[in-house]
Amino acid sequence: MTAMVDRIMKRVRGKGRGWAFTPKDFIDFGTRGSVDMALSRLAKSGQIRRVGRGIYDYPRLHDKLGALSPDADSLARALASKSGDKIGPAGATAANRLGLSTQVPAKSAYATDGATRTKHVAGRTVALKHARAPLLDNASDHANTVLQAIAHVGKDGMDSDVIHQFAERLGDADMKALINARPQMTGWMGDVVLRIAEARRN
Incomplete structure (x- = not known):
């Protein structure tokens, strides 16, 4: 179990602080049960943080505020990893990021090839909307x-x-x-x- 814990933390540190993740991100290390046990041990020791059911993060730290909440993008990717769905920025967010619109969406919304749903994780609301356009595997x-x-x-x-x-x-x-x-x-x-x-x- 110590070896599993060490391997997981090596990957977590490699991703950097602010990364949100699920047990699926380590399934190549062993059985789901052993991964769950190792994550539980790491959360109890304070090396990682459990922010939702089956979702953890390696929190960013602030000198005065302490551990910060994970950002919406990282949470959305973790939610997609958990469900096996693809995600991308939702239409209004995509247009804003490309400079085609000055409208800043009020909520963190993401396009998904899965079902439309809203998740409340780590004090954030993440809206997942079934995409009107395909989400491509072999594209950036x-x-x-x-x-x-x-x-x-x-x-x-x-x-x-x-x-x-x-x-x-x-x-x-x-x-x-x-x-x-x-x-x-x-x-x-x-x-x-x-x-x-x-x-x-x-």
Whole structure:
């Protein structure tokens, strides 16, 4: 058990403070029961913190405030890991991150290929919404952010200015990933991807 504890803490430290995780993140180390036992021992010793059912974190520390709450992105990734779902930024968040919108979403919302649901973990509310666009396995977070933003803007909002804004925010590798993923998209989204690729060439 000591060896298991040491291996888990080595991985946790490697990820850095602020990382939220679940037992699935260590299942390559041994049985689920042994992982659960090791995590329980680490939580009791104060090396990690249990923030929800089956969710732990390696808390960031503040000189005056002590252990800080995990950020919403880290929690969302842990929730997705626990359920086996994919996640990405939800449409409004994606558009804001790309500079296409100045609207800052009031809640932490994420697109998922799983069911729409709201989770309350570590004092935060994390909204998971079933994605209107596919979440791609073989693509970067940035490419997935662009795809969710396309879905958010919508077919009717795709004027030439918006197309050029998307084109300016995509590198070659992400553009290639989106083109290769066109069969997974609805027809109009696939057409938008082609228009963005054309805009990048001109």
